[in-house]
Amino acid sequence: MKDAYGRIARYYSWLSNLVFGNVLKEANRAFLESIVEKSIMIIGGGDGKSYVGLEENLLGEFWEKSPAMLKLAKKHLSGSKLKFQLGEFQSKRKADFIFLPFVLDTLSDEQLEKLLLQLRENLNPSGKVVFSDFFPPTAFLQKTILRLMILFFRLVTSHSRMDLPDYESFFQKTGYRKVDEKSWENRWIRTQMWVLA
Template sequence: MKDHYSLLAPYYNSLTKLVFGNELKHAKSHFAENISNKKILIIGGGDGLDYRDFQDQLAGDYWEISGSMLNRAKVNLAESKLTFCLGYFQAKPHKLYDEIWLHFVLDTMQDDEITVLLQEIKKSLTAEGRIHIADFFEPKNAYQRFLNKGMITFFRIAANHRRTGIPDYEQLLFAEHWQKSSEKEFVGGWVKAQLWQSG
């Protein structure tokens, strides 16, 4: 499996902070509360740097398709109790999680891929489990639309992303019978953190 992030990995976090400050980090951690006794699945967590401040509370599995990003996550989250896995997540019988974190990963996937992932995730949650999404939604103004288009173009070239626009997450989630329980906006509403539970 080709690592499309091998060139970006050393600079990814610095570039993100340059453009957005700590807003994306705050979106990722907004609902990260009372997690010390939970089993957590993180899919597409990148270099893991944004989780380092509370890594001692993290236990579960960490899936990433980029080997270079995963290697950085192993270093950044060395004090966690996470198991690091390279590749595409697939549900395993009898392996359940209390929370599944999808942080800035769904916007890299095609709609049919998101649907398949949501179906796999549903098999992997406890009865009271929930998924935590943090991602870019539709831009709210001309500046955001300009920056959004530039970001999509950049990642299509640099990381082989195939999307040309932002997914309609809520339509896809509602179609798979998920229910939104909470939401917090960041970056003027362009970025949202959401909690969803299976309906």
């Protein structure tokens, strides 16, 4: 398996903090107060650093496509009750919460729709999908940073996207309903909670 993030795995959190401070970590931890004694899935959780300090409440599965990132996540979250899985998400288990931390912007439209349809099968009836990501920016500096980020990840990790998906249209199209949202940086960065419609 080619490791697209292998070259930057050790520096990913440092780079993120350099550009955004704690904002991305805050976005990834949004709504986590609700997961006590709940089964969860984290898909594309990277090095797991966003969840350090919450290990005792993490019960379920952690999916990551990068072997280097997964190795770091296992180290950072060794005190959790997560089962770490390498590769494309293909779980058959049910969960109360599914977290998608800054992963949907890396998927093609086709992949995004396929994943959201698949997650319907993994959610318990009252389950929730929580995703954090970048939304279209309004400020010039944000637009510039976003363009540079897209260029960087296209060069370093071979991401195919050149834009941001219209997340909400995909969620609505695949049968979800938005129930909550938190935002940062003038709504450029948001975490949304969706349930089955």
